[in-house]
Amino acid sequence: MNYKQTFENCFGEATDKKDWLRTAFLKSLAQTETIAVSLETMRDTGRLPILGLPYQEQDLDDLANHPFLKDNDFKRYVVVGIGGSSLGAQVLVSLRDKDDEPYIHFWDTLDYHVMKPHLTGKKLQNTAFLLISKSGTTPEIMAQTLLVIEALNNSGGAEQVRSQCLAICEPGNNPLGLIADKWGIERLDHDPNVGGRYSGLSVVGALPAILGGIDMKKVRRGARKVLDDALQNAESAPRAAAALNHALYDLHGVRMNVLMPYAKQLEPFTHWFRQLWAESIGKDGRGSTPLNALGPIDQHSQLQLWLDGPNDKFFTLIINHQQDESPIMDVGLADNHPELEYLRDHRISEVVLAEANATAKTLADRGKFLRCIYIDKLDEETLGALIMHFMLETIFTCYLLDVNPFDQPAVEDGKRLTKEYLKGD
Structure with a gap:
């Protein structure tokens, strides 16, 4: 142990x-x-997915080879999430040195002075955004997502929005998913049976961790x-x-x-x-x-x-x-x-x-x-x-x-x- x-x-x-x-x-x-x-019993029958995650590896390989991670050269990534959509990833990323590249920031706040530096100038051009809300309805994430899309659209149009964003939410017609579809942002599914506060070992925590060089296996x-x-x-x-x-x-x-x-x-x-x-x-x-x-x-x-x-x-x-x-x-x-x-x-x-x-x-x-x-x-x-x-x-x-x-x-x-x-x- x-x-x-x-x-x-x-x-x-x-x-x-x-x-x-x-x-x-x-x-x-x-x-x-x-x-x-x-x-x-719940683990073996798949009724409690959080207990099945420790035995899986293929999803981690898929994430590591995802174009958003592999084919981009962003200097900064911003995790747009709050609570369970952010804290698990922060725990994992804490293992790396803060000065390591790429820089990973967490917008677990609605204070605009924290968000503003990433929404203007050169930082905006070099920043990719992970938009995370399990339900796809979280008010804080919806507000932040609209700010991100507006800034990117004003800077380079819909193509910049599409290329610099990735969304994670439950499947189906929820606000975050609909926004992603409208702007051509790729969506990754958040398992509806994995609660936000238990999601650290899932894609919600794994994706930022892999970006930061953490060995999720x-x-x-x-x-x-x-x-x-x-x-x-x-x-x-x-x-x-x-x-x-x-x-x-x-x-x-x-x-x-x-x-x-x-x-x-x-x-x-x-x-x-x-x-x-x-x-x-x-x-x-x-x-x-x-x-x-x-x-x-x-x-x-x-x-x-x-x-x-x-x-x-x-x-x-x-x-x-x-x-x-x-x-x-x-x-x-x-x-x-x-x-x-x-x-x-x-x-x-x-x-x-x-x-x-x-x-x-x-x-x-x-x-x-x-x-x-x-x-x-x-x-x-x-x-x-x-x-x-x-x-x-x-x-x-x-x-x-x-x-x-x-x-x-x-x-x-x-x-x-x-x-x-x-x-x-």
């Missing part, structure tokens, strides 16, 4: 007969067996290892994590789920997790609130509350043991000041690791509910494993709480009202 999961300060001694949390945890863990059997390979283990192993990491989430929710009123990796490259991962968890679990008055953080930065903003505030949170630290290539710190540059002696002969990554371990121990010593996920390196396979782990942990936890992990009924009201406000209704 590409990672190791440990629980700290969550259970009493194994001989403690009053360790009610362990009892509740084991009961929930046993209940995951039925869920696993159901998920395996390795990503899916890492995901496949976790999935196979979760469906066959009663004590697998995703099932154990879901069981603990459920037990903490029931017995201790834990209503906040904090994810804090000690790796800047995993910051987009925390935003992806926040949507995944919130939209999946928050239904019928149930669920816990996801809080995303980043170590060591948030030690200086939230740690005080976490340590000295109410014990209503479940903490997850992702700790990376991979050493960076930074130079050894030379304390001599500060005249060997004694207060800096602790930095002597260390790399930056060793400082980060020390802070991660210190935070973990401090949280545990303060009696907080803590999970640590350790990785030896952050690469495609490890990232694929983490993506699948948290998707499965979310799904198992939702079923334990008796909520549907795949719908989002309350969100649709906001989308409907947005359109009514704009129409003056």
